[in-house]
Amino acid sequence: MGYRRDEMEQAEAHQAYNRKAMKAIRYMLREQRLVFVLVGIAIATLAFTLFSPSSSIRIQYNSDPLSEMRSSSSSSLAQQSRSRIEEYISMGSVGGRIPLGLKRKGLRVVVTGGAGFVGSHLVDRLMARGDKVIVVDNFFTGSKENVMHHFGNPNFELIRHDVVEPILLEVDHIYHLACPASPVHYKFNPVKTIKTNVVGTLNMLGLAKRVGARFLLTSTSEVYGDPLQHPQVETYWGNVNPIGVRSCYDEGKRTAETLAMDYHRGANVEVRIARIFNTYGPRMCIDDGRVVSNFVAQALRKEPLTVYGDGKQTRSFQFVSDLVEGLMRLMEGEHVGPFNLGNPGEFTMLELAKVVQETIDPNAKIEFRPNTEDDPHKRKPDITKAKELLGWEPKVALRQGLPLMVKDFRQRVFGDQNQEATSSSTE
Structure with missing residues (x-):
């Protein structure tokens, strides 16, 4: 008797969980809430990609200096591009900020x-x-x-x-x-x-x-x-x-x-x-x-x-x-x-x-x-x-x-x- 009672309680708990899950799904589908959530995630991902310092430097490298070096056979142009890359590296981040490791340590x-x-x-x-x-x-x-x-x-x-x-x-x-x-x-x-x-x-x-x-x-x-x-x-x-x-x-x-x-x-x-x-x-x-x-x-x-x-x-x-x-x-x-x-x-x-x-x-x-x-x-x-x-x-x-x-x-x-x-x- 005790065993059958436990089975019945577990079945009821499972049915209650299913009901809650269905409620949550219906809530997300109602009035296109799921669409808004997905759009918000996409916007946040795009913003993080565009404004991340490391990504900015990477985009600068790939889209500007290196492409110039690949597309141009001129040695002077390649030299200019190389110097621009070195400039970016020396800056360490967008805006010319000094990398943390190079800042003067207070004594x-x-x-x-x-x-x-x-x-x-x-x-x-x-x-x-x-x-x-x-x-x-x-x-x-x-x-x-x-x-x-x-x-x-x-x-x-x-x-x-x-x-x-x-x-x-x-x-x-x-x-x-x-x-x-x-x-x-x-x-x-x-x-x-x-x-x-x-x-x-x-x-x-x-x-x-x-x-x-x-x-x-x-x-x-x-x-x-x-x-x-x-x-x-x-x-x-x-x-x-x-x-x-x-x-x-x-x-x-x-x-x-x-x-x-x-x-x-x-x-x-x-x-x-x-x-x-x-x-x-x-x-x-x-x-x-x-x-x-x-x-x-x-x-x-x-x-x-x-x-x-x-x-x-x-x-x-x-x-x-x-x-x-x-x-x-x-x-x-x-x-x-x-x-x-x-x-x-x-x-x-x-x-x-x-x-x-x-x-x-x-x-x-x-x-x-x-x-x-x-x-x-x-x-x-x-x-x-x-x-x-x-x-x-x-x-x-x-x-x-x-x-x-x-x-x-x-x-x-x-x-x-x-x-x-x-x-x-x-x-």
Whole structure:
């Protein structure tokens, strides 16, 4: 009885399925729905065939260049057709798009001190070309405001960290800029300054060794001390006071260069060394003791421009965009260095004060004060090596770059709401 009941249930289920199938067939045949479905499939297939990139290239090859080559006995025509085929292949797809395999791969880059003056401008350039950038900064002299326009970008990351402590990251390039660079800042805590230069550089070199990253050290023209050779070339060993008030920075950078070269020779770390000369531009720290920022801030505040000594000591001033270009060329190049990166245009402090007067306030007064200890009398880079091996030289003249810095300082000193009133009062 149970067996016969199962057979009856299966028969009923089969009949119900047949009824549903017949209903579906009748629905498709009613009002020519089947015809519309078939027409839709045909249209979709035709559209896919016509607009598919690979099919487009195939049609171009078969209908145009190759047919010309088959139908024409002229060698010149065949050559033209062959060149057109090569052009299509080089394009990779319709519209001249670069094939995915040939697009530049974004690098993973860490910039220590990336929230600082130079570091933030470097970060801007790296982000603009599509790299994934990690900024490591303890904000002693750097500021979040310098990089906050990148917040929310998935390619940007900011880590509050002191390079004196080790850090583990997976990166391709390391730009090591972390260190206070102005006398006011590096003299504030000289022991911390030399630890940053030595221990911090050791930590970042160790990271470069572990992950196989290329390492760029931003050294300084201060490694030449108060030079006895003018202008300074990279082969000059310098004239540095090892126990002076500036030696925490001068000797610290010299030691950092030594460490970099030892890792290069002993551990095969790819190293690049840049010796940076005086640099100016937007985002400089106000009142940081450097002459350009001092003069600009003083002129804006209607204070006397303080010139130390007789004002005849010389410096060379490069705009920050020129420096960033040099650093990136050095990192991407094949030469270790060291390379002088600076503007060979030489100005005395009095000449600089006059340029600031012309730019901001012709009535600004100049005030002389006793010179500071171990202040170099001359500073001018010989950039022959950078010109020949990196194809680099500065492009922005002082009178072109200074107004851009003044605009930035005016906004920060007075605030946006007072900018127009200040501008009218100084003109």
